[in-house]
Structures are given as C-alpha cells and as structure tokens.
Amino acid sequence: MTRIISVLNYKGGTGKTTTVVNLAAGLALRGHPVLCVDLDVQGSLGTSLGINHVRSVADVLLGYAPPQSCIVPARERLDVILSDQRLLRAEGELWRMGDERAARRVLAYSMRQVQGYDFIFLDCGHSMSLVTQNALLYAGELLVPVSMNYLAMIGIRQVLDTLKDIGRIPGHRLRLTGIVPTMYYGRLRKDREVLSLLQHYFSGQVTPPIRRNVRLAEAAGQQQTIYEYAPASHGAMDYAALVEWIADHA
Amino acid sequence: MTRIISVLNYKGGTGKTTTVVNLAAGLALRGHPVLCVDLDVQGSLGTSLGINHVRSVADVLLGYAPPQSCIVPARERLDVILSDQRLLRAEGELWRMGDERAARRVLAYSMRQVQGYDFIFLDCGHSMSLVTQNALLYAGELLVPVSMNYLAMIGIRQVLDTLKDIGRIPGHRLRLTGIVPTMYYGRLRKDREVLSLLQHYFSGQVTPPIRRNVRLAEAAGQQQTIYEYAPASHGAMDYAALVEWIADHA
Ligand SMILES: Nc1ncnc2c1ncn2[C@@H]1O[C@H](COP(=O)(O)OP(=O)(O)OP(=O)(O)O)[C@@H](O)[C@H]1O
Ligand SMILES: Nc1ncnc2c1ncn2[C@@H]1O[C@H](COP(=O)(O)OP(=O)(O)OP(=O)(O)O)[C@@H](O)[C@H]1O
Ligand SMILES: [Mg+2]
Ligand SMILES: [Mg+2]
DSSP, X not given: OOEEEEEOOSXXXXXXXXXXXXXXXHHXXXXXXXXXXXXXXXXXXXXXXXXXXXXXXXXXXXXXXXXXXXXXXXXXXXXXXXXXXXXXHHHHHHHHTSOHHHXXXXXXXXXXXXXXXXXXXXXXXXXXXXXXXXHHHHOXXXXXXXXXXXXXXXHHHHHHHHHHHHHTSTTOOOEEEEEEEESBOTTSHHHHHHHHHHHHHTTTTBOOOOBXXXXXXXXXXXXXXXXXXXXXXXXXXXXXXXXXXXXXXX | OOEEEEEOOSSSSSSHHHHHHHHHHHHHHTTOXXXXXXXXXXXXXXXXXXXXXXXXXXXXXXXXXXXXXXXXXXXXXXXXXXXXXHHHHHHHHHHHTXXXXXXXXXXXXXXTTOOSOSEEEEEOTTOOSHHHHHHHHHOSEEEEEEESSTHHHHHHHHHHHHHHHHHTSTTOOOEEEEEEEESBOTTSHHHHHHHHHHXXXXXXXXXXXXXXXXXXXXXXXXXXXXXXXXXTSXXXXXXXXXXXXXXXXX
16 A cells, blocks of 8 residues: 655745655665655755656646656665656646646546555645645645744644645545654754654654754765765664654554 | 845745845844835745734735735834735736736736835745746845755756846846855855855855854744844844845945
8 A cells, every 4th residue: 555645844944855855765775665756846856866857747747748757766666756847837737727626636646547656755845836735635644844943833833724624625634644853953942942842732743853964965965865875874863763653653 | 216125045944034034124223114025925024023914915916905005014114015825826816817927027016106115125935936926027136045055056046047037028137136145054064165166156246144043043933033132143243244235235
C-alpha cells in the first residue's frame, strides 16, 4: 500500500525540501522504492539532487504527457518528477477551467496509473495555490516541517485550516502524520521554548527534531544527499532517526 | 518623488519580511512617511507588526475597496496594507480575466491615487504569481534579500529572469537597487564564500550584510520592530546601516 505524503508549510525556508530529499533518500537506502514529486515552481528538488529532465510535473498537470514519461531516476530506488517555471502556466490553466472542484483533482487523476512505490513524497513548497490543493487531495498523509520561531505556530494553524477544508470533501481523508521541528539549536532559549510548545499542542505527532547543521546546507550546495555528503554528521543521524519514526508511524 | 520598492525572492525564508519591517520602520524613524503593502498570502507583515484590519490588499486587487480604505497606521509615519488568504481568491480572479497583460496591471492602476509617501515597500513574499507580477509592474525598484546558501545564486538568477521579462514591456523600467545578504554568520566558511561570490557578481549592488541575530526573530515574535525590541542589538545596527545605504542609493 503506497503511502502518499505531502510535505507542506506556507512559511518559507522551513526545511521542507531538505526533509523531502533526505527522508526519501534514507527510505530508499533502507530498501523502499520511493518517488518524489516537486510541486514548487522553484524546482529545488532537482537542484538538491543534481537531476535534470526535459519533462516536468507541469506536463502532468497540463496533460501534455503521462506521469511515467516524466519520472526520472535520481538514485538507486529513488525516482523524481521535477518542477520548473512552467508550473505557473499550469496554475493559470487550472484556474481557467472555471471549476475549482475539478481543477484540484487533476493530479490525483493523472497519477492513479503510477504503481510500484512504497512512498510518494510531494514537495508542496510554500505556496497556497490550486497546485497545492491538488497535492493535498492526492495525498493520504501530511508532514509539516517547522523552524523554531514563534510564527511557526501560526504557520501550522494555516496548514491545519486547509486540512479542515480538504477534510470536508466527502471521501477524502488526509492524516496529519507529523510535525518536523527543523534547524533546532538547543542552546537558544527560543528554540527550546518553541519545541516544547509544539510538543505540548501536538503531543504524539512531533517527530524527533532535526538539529541545525551546516552540513545539510552544504550537501544541497553539492547536490548530494546528507548520507552521500556527510554520513557521520548530526544531519545524517537526525534524518536517519526521522526515517525510523516515519516507518513506525504508518 | 515616491520610491516604490518591491522586495522579492522566490526562495522562502530569506529575511524578506524582516527586511521590509525593519527597513521601513528605520526610514519612518528618520522622518520619512512610509507605506508597506503585504502581497504574501501568509500575511506576515501584519503579524510582525501586531496590526489587524478587516480590509486587505485582496480588496484592492478585486476592486472591492479603494486603497485609501485599506491603509491602516502601524507606527508613527508607518502605514500598511495587510494581506490575508483572500489573496488566493484574487489570484484566481486575475487569471480568469483571460488577459494576462491587463491582469498584471491592476495593482499599479488601483494604487495610482495613493500619495504622500517617500517610500512604498511591497513585500512580495516568495510566490511566482500574477500578484507578484502586479507588484513588479507597480514598483520602480527591486531589493532581493538572500540568505547565505549556494542556492542563493540560483534564486537571484530566477528573480533577474523575471526582471528581464518585465523589462521587455515598453514603458516599464525596474531597477535592481540592492541584494541584501541576510542571516550572515561570519564564522561559517559557507557564509563568507557566498558573500564574496555575491560581491564579485553584483559589485556595487550588494548592501551591507544583516548578521544572524536571534533578536530579529524574537522581535517578530513579540510583534515589534527591532528598534522597539532590542535597539542596541546587532540586528538594529545592521538594519540602521541598511537604511542609510538605501537612502544613499536612490
Ligand atoms: N537542519 C538544517 N541545518 C542547517 N541548514 C539547513 C537545515 N535544513 C535546511 N537547511 C538549509 O536552509 C535553507 C532552507 O531549507 P529548505 O530549502 O529545505 O527549506 P524549504 O522549506 O524547502 O524552503 P522553500 O520555502 O523555499 O521551499 C537551505 O539552504 C537548506 O540547505
Ligand atoms: N538576521 C536574522 N537573524 C536571525 N533570524 C532572522 C534574521 N532574519 C530573519 N530571521 C528570522 O528567520 C525567519 C524567516 O525570516 P522572514 O520571515 O523575514 O523571511 P521571509 O523571506 O519573509 O520568509 P517567507 O518566504 O516565508 O516570506 C523568521 O522567523 C525571522 O524572524
Ligand atoms: Mg523547498
Ligand atoms: Mg515573508
């Protein structure tokens, strides 16, 4: 049974792409076939893995090509569908359908033929858009990476409000699987306070935190996963722990 | 002559809102009347200043209200037009106009009656959207806050590509006034390398860096400007230096 997990936070720069890359890569290293779909117009998934392809998720949404021809291998057992600026074009076309209910089901409908993965991650980036709604209706689970700022609570609230809206649609359940504290630096009181606030309000759903670790930023700059770039670093340890947590919280 | 300055980076979390708040507040403290317009659906400008209003920039874009009735005072000489999730609705309506050329001029047209400010800042957030294009056609200048990661160069490239597209429109000139290095931590080699790369490629246009300073994050959590929350901090010093640089680079 494929677990389809959307990774979303409307707040920018909260470690979403870093989490998608290293969570997916960690699961692939454990033997799971994984697909990552980039739904952020910035295309950072491809940049972070050093992968290019002429086809993108825009082709899937616009109906120009079947998903299978947009899938490209990134690592062993790790495939991706990339994104690019044509996603803005796709957003426009979705709005112009004039039927929001149909417009937000395009991705789920196109992707129904995609088989054979244990996990499909959707990097929703940070936009509140029809493309994001497509991701939330295709997914069965939601992960929310949050950085350690008091505004983090507001960000989660906005995502949960969207969850409620999606939840009201008959036949569609989207489970909040986890809140991932990112860039955690325990020596800052602010970080300790925000983490304990999260654990208080979302007990049971807060994953082990990902510590601030410059190796994670460097790895992306080198277009490598953390396990390739710095396998002994805190970043690798923390994402390996997250891999286990995700596997245990199916 | 009002300086209309859009603040944009498609990369999330690069200090855009923090820069808009503290640059605007610093100019207001120097005696300049300033207006800030939030064009990010997350509405972080209002949250950062502790300001609420029933009207938002969505009302301006949808034509529901004139800008004057959407303007709310935030501090002495500092006014704001807030944003909210209705901005997604506005984006949809702009697409449904079916005429992209007209759809991206709505903001400039509505705001032409707004007078009396020395500076108008547009917090464009991180989305590539029709709303952002509206901001870029209304503005005369562009500021790009970048955080110290190698992906920062890619982010600037994407913004400059948009600049070129806007530049091809007859009668519209948008000047890249500055690239603002944010969250700079000089003890990291990565940060020193990225800063010198920026200074090499954009010499003359790179502002003094804003150092990483937890007071800036705490100030936003307290819904205060840095000058209110921690006037003696590095954050306050660095943004005051940016205020001078902006004033000198008209
Ligand atoms: N734990 C960490 N420690 C240090 N740096 C990190 C960590 N996690 C992510 N980063 C770096 O912080 C920056 C933002 O991370 P990332 O791009 O994953 O965030 P995002 O939420 O995907 O951003 P966006 O909203 O633009 O999609 C990147 O340069 C990344 O390399
Ligand atoms: N120089 C700094 N030092 C420490 N923290 C900072 C600094 N600048 C900003 N921050 C904090 O980093 C986070 C991201 O900053 P900010 O919200 O200004 O970025 P943004 O580019 O507006 O993000 P978004 O893409 O979501 O609009 C905030 O919690 C902010 O308080
Ligand atoms: Mg991302
Ligand atoms: Mg912002």
